[in-house]
Amino acid sequence: MDWLPDWITAPGTTGEKFSVMFVAIVLFVVIMAVLLFAIDRPKRVPGWVVAAAFAGPAIIFLGYGLVRPALLTVWYSFLDRRGNEFVGLDNYVHAFTTSQFQQVLVNTAIWVLAVPVVATLIGLVYAVIVDRSRFERFSKALIFVPMAISMVGASIIWRFVYEFRPDQPNVQQTGLLNQVLVWLGLSPQQFLIGQPWNTAFLIVVMIWIQTGFAMTVLSAAIKAIPDDIIEAARLDGLSGLGMFRYITVPSIRPALIVVLTTIAIVALKVFDIVRTMTGGQFGTSVVANEFYTQAFRQNNQGLSSALAVLLFILVIPIIAYNVNQLRKSEEVR
Amino acid sequence: MTSAPTPPVTTTAGALVDGDDTPLAQRRLSRLEKRAIATKGKLTSPWASGLAIIMAILWTIPSIGLLVTSFRPALDIRRSGWWTVFGDMFTGDAEFTMENYETALFGQSTNLASSFVNTFVVTIPCVVIPITLALLAAYAFAWIDFRGRNVLFVAVFALQVVPLQVALVPLLSDYVSWGVNGSFWTVWFSHSIFALPLAIFLLHNFMKDIPASLIEAARVDGAGHVQIFFRVLFPLLVPAIAAFGTFQFLWVWNDLLVGLTFLDPAYRPLTVAVAEMAGTRGGQWHLLTAGAFISMVVPLVVFLLLQRFFVRGLLAGSVKG
Numbered sequence: 105m106d107w108l109p110d111w112i113t114a115p116g117t118t119g120e121k122f123s124v125m126f127v128a129i130v131l132f133v134v135i136m137a138v139l140l141f142a143i144d145r146p147k148r149v150p151g152w153v154v155a156a157a158f159a160g161p162a163i164i165f166l167g168y169g170l171v172r173p174a175l176l177t178v179w180y181s182f183l184d185r186r187g188n189e190f191v192g193l194d195n196y197v198h199a200f201t202t203s204q205f206q207q208v209l210v211n212t213a214i215w216v217l218a219v220p221v222v223a224t225l226i227g228l229v230y231a232v233i234v235d236r237s238r239f240e241r242f243s244k245a246l247i248f249v250p251m252a253i254s255m256v257g258a259s260i261i262w263r264f265v266y267e268f269r270p271d272q273p274n275v276q277q278t279g280l281l282n283q284v285l286v287w288l289g290l291s292p293q294q295f296l297i298g299q300p301w302n303t304a305f306l307i308v309v310m311i312w313i314q315t316g317f318a319m320t321v322l323s324a325a326i327k328a329i330p331d332d333i334i335e336a337a338r339l340d341g342l343s344g345l346g347m348f349r350y351i352t353v354p355s356i357r358p359a360l361i362v363v364l365t366t367i368a369i370v371a372l373k374v375f376d377i378v379r380t381m382t383g384g385q386f387g388t389s390v391v392a393n394e395f396y397t398q399a400f401r402q403n404n405q406g407l408s409s410a411l412a413v414l415l416f417i418l419v420i421p422i423i424a425y426n427v428n429q430l431r432k433s434e435e436v437r
Numbered sequence: 438m439t440s441a442p443t444p445p446v447t448t449t450a451g452a453l454v455d456g457d458d459t460p461l462a463q464r465r466l467s468r469l470e471k472r473a474i475a476t477k478g479k480l481t482s483p484w485a486s487g488l489a490i491i492m493a494i495l496w497t498i499p500s501i502g503l504l505v506t507s508f509r510p511a512l513d514i515r516r517s518g519w520w521t522v523f524g525d526m527f528t529g530d531a532e533f534t535m536e537n538y539e540t541a542l543f544g545q546s547t548n549l550a551s552s553f554v555n556t557f558v559v560t561i562p563c564v565v566i567p568i569t570l571a572l573l574a575a576y577a578f579a580w581i582d583f584r585g586r587n588v589l590f591v592a593v594f595a596l597q598v599v600p601l602q603v604a605l606v607p608l609l610s611d612y613v614s615w616g617v618n619g620s621f622w623t624v625w626f627s628h629s630i631f632a633l634p635l636a637i638f639l640l641h642n643f644m645k646d647i648p649a650s651l652i653e654a655a656r657v658d659g660a661g662h663v664q665i666f667f668r669v670l671f672p673l674l675v676p677a678i679a680a681f682g683t684f685q686f687l688w689v690w691n692d693l694l695v696g697l698t699f700l701d702p703a704y705r706p707l708t709v710a711v712a713e714m715a716g717t718r719g720g721q722w723h724l725l726t727a728g729a730f731i732s733m734v735v736p737l738v739v740f741l742l743l744q745r746f747f748v749r750g751l752l753a754g755s756v757k758g
Binding site for chain 2: 375
């Protein structure tokens, strides 16, 4: 692309950055407009030409930028670290047998199990409580805010909560959690370094983020339970926990499944939190973080591709569970 | 949500929310609803209200800590916990400063102001381009008959669950061979592609909900597909576009992986810059807290202004990535 002016690929100033952005958008709009104008003019255009003009650009983008790279990655996962030699399943064997990667897989499994269960549980309880509270909108908004900010931001918030100061007489703790420990008469801890519990403290961050999602979906589902069902159950003498156990939970089963599986997929792909909080050190690494390290730090193309494929394969059982359960709950009706 | 092939994760989430978010004020309340509101008033218990508020506050304390700390002088941050300022405010010892923000934004080594610009330059095309492409594709899938339509749509739908990690390495080598690696073009291209499956799927569902008679009527009047798309459908789709647009804006704004992979350090967005600060200046909390808050302020404003669209978009798009 040497024939282009420099600022198109390498803008220096703020003005140049915004100009190139403007150029990109205008270029895109002009291309699309010409395309649509071309098929709109002639009176009799064959149907497939119109369809191709509408759907074609997106399909080409997806085919070139997502399907083709995905297939290439699958192929690379059978090659060695430079992509020269075919090594069969060696990369996968390596990922499953070396103790370093076994730890990574175990950590990922813990994330995928713990985050959805705990976040959904808290979200469900909160949705039930807030349904009978007076400041519903306000409380819900506060719980939902962590969904709005980046996981990088959330990680920094929590790193500060976990901040550790050596336990000496004239040193004050500046991390809230350690200060609470001190107030309780305990000694402060290095939460992010002590294995194996440090993974749990990272998981807390994800739960903090995802609970708002669980709460919002479940709260909507709870409100959608028909009044007559609740009325009938009440006449039968159900209340409190009984109502929760026999009416609320069964009625919102489909929503619960969606929430659980959605959060499980998010937890499976966790990268930002691990990278920002520990960088994957101290035995906290997960598959997505290891993928990044292998691909762009170690330059091991074979292994990183195998890890990416592994991420994809691990999504499938979660989706299958989701589809299966939703089918079941549709059959019941 | 008519022609969705299998019960997908996203449809259900979308449907759940759709059921809930018709604003009560916009239509007249039926008698039943009035009664429901009245009973709700009786049902609110002080216990539930108290518990809900306490939990909401507990949830917010970590963020408050960050916000308060970002305004404290660096020396104070090292000496004492942020919660001490509340006591100090009574005695008059609490000190606040904007210096952390000045250093974080314009300091030689941090320079988050330039990252702030980068994030905007990255984000805006990454919202405009995929929405346009997806609108057109969704229209084709919903209202143009062509062979292989259903197979293609299911394929696009299935692409939603592909983790974008599988595309990064091959895309990066493409960008290198095109000579655009490190530039904004790489993230515009990548983010636009990664957004398409979800965008097409969501917008298709909204388009299918528009009554066919409306389109038929326009067709009888002699309108072609292009006219139908712009004159009839587009105005009806504004809420859907707003919901997806808000979601996509925040997704790209908050993204770390794509920016980290493709962008040259000179163009790094806020998330990458702040994550890097966390790695190299882990102890300099006066800069870290200010930096983190700078990266969060736009999402927070969007959240406050567009809460309805935002929640709808976020819930519908939560499996993306």
